[in-house]
Amino acid sequence: MRAVRIEEFGGPEVLVPVEVPDPVAGPGQVLVRVVAAGVNRVDALVRAGVYHRAGRPPLIPGVEAAGTVAAVGEGVTGIAVGQRVMALDGVDSPGFYAELAVVPAERVTVLPDGVELTEAATLPVAWLSAWYCLRRLARVTKDDTVVVKAAASGVGSAAVQIAADAGAHVIAIAGSPEKTAWAAEFGAGSIIDTSVHPDDAEVDEVLRLTGGRGADVVLDTVGGRAFGRSLREIGHGGRVVALANVALEPSTVDTRDFYPKNASVLGFQLTNLQIHGYDPRADLRELAEGVAAGTYRVPVETVFPLVRARAAHERLEQRDNRGKIVLKVAES
Known part of the structure; x- marks a missing residue:
């Protein structure tokens, strides 16, 4: 699969497009086919090597995304292949700057109708x-x-x-x-x-x-x-x-x-909340329902293709964006 990886800590230039093996969902996990990934300041901190929970390079960044379910692991219930979902994960595991990502089932939320995947990628x-x-x-x-x-x-x-x-x-x-x-x-x-x-x-x-x-x-x-x-x-x-x-x-x-x-x-x-047992799904469902109902508007300022993750980080670090920056990984 295609991914963007941090090869060494540093500026946006260390974000490198690569080909890596497809991940496989294990017990209690969901394989998500990523359509869009949100770009966050935590991603830039991980990239720079100054985030307290970041591992060591090479790392695939990205802590939020939306897409469709490609496969479910043993023991997963309530989530089916083909469903539209948003996903949230910690920074100490492979992230969402990739075509596929494996996520614990409790961090995957099924989306209601009426929420675009590009918008959903910015909610978690x-x-x-x-x-x-x-x-x-x-x-x-x-x-x-x-x-x-x-x-x-x-x-x-x-x-x-x-x-x-x-x-x-x-x-x-x-x-x-x-x-x-x-x-x-x-x-x-x-x-x-x-x-x-x-x-x-x-x-x-x-x-x-x-x-x-x-x-x-x-x-x-x-x-x-x-x-x-x-x-x-x-x-x-x-x-x-x-x-x-x-x-x-x-x-x-x-x-x-x-x-x-x-x-x-x-x-x-x-x-830290997730480490101590916080389950975000109920709150994320309520947020997504608010977006679907038109109560909330999700402003997406700029959408970059995955291979331009460097440009997305450069835009983020200019600190004059209004709304979210998103990486488009695949067509929905």
């Missing part, structure tokens, strides 16, 4: 992360004001829609007028352009928009110095959910920014 990481953070951890309600950082990213654009669908007032933070306007199209009631309100001015603007009260929930998708600002933006009894550190820099925290408010700091890491 960015959308599931936003869903779990807002619905399961922060427990967002219609009475909440929710701040979403990097609101034009894959996670951010999902989070804006999920929070808005829950009835919350969403304050979307992004780095340009184009990105903030785009976030507004997905349901943000207020926007903050960090090219106009950088650093501490961002905090002041959140406080102004909330009448000095602060937000009920801040979804921090950036980390680094931005995390300290998130703590200052939260109000009494609020919740800060940290799900990434794309800044790749330490976060300096002043505990006085959150403990006097009786606020909570909640951490999220999808791979």
